[in-house]
Amino acid sequence: MDEHDPESKAARKALRHELRMVAVRPRRWGLWLLTIGLLLMLAPGAWGVHSLWGWSPLFLGMVAACASAPLLAISIWLRRRYARQRRTLISPRR
Numbered sequence: 001m002d003e004h005d006p007e008s009k010a011a012r013k014a015l016r017h018e019l020r021m022v023a024v025r026p027r028r029w030g031l032w033l034l035t036i037g038l039l040l041m042l043a044p045g046a047w048g049v050h051s052l053w054g055w056s057p058l059f060l061g062m063v064a065a066c067a068s069a070p071l072l073a074i075s076i077w078l079r080r081r082y083a084r085q086r087r088t089l090i091s092p093r094r
Contacts, residue, residue, distance in 0.1 A: 019079060026072070026078070027075035030069075034064070034065055034072070037066075037067075037068060038061065040060055040064065041057075042061075044061070
């Protein structure tokens with residue numbers, strides 16, 4: 001079978017891998033910030049953290065969680081744009 005045939009298992013696997021590699025850095029940073037933010041908001045006392053450089057862990061958690069939203073939105077947008085461009089390049093226009 002042709003490697004670009006969407007019906008073949010190898011082509012689907014390659015496409016999934018290719019799409020996963022798009023916008024890796026913004027998605028990774030966004031997920032890390034979201035995780036840190038949620039941990040700081042939900043359980044700051046579990047690690048004995050009551051103040052970080054004079055700032056409340058709840059406030060820092062909210063800032064980190066809010067900072068993750070644009071990064072995750074950008075990664076979604078980049079991935080959708082890449083997939084749309086790839087579809088138009090592979091499929092012939094009629």
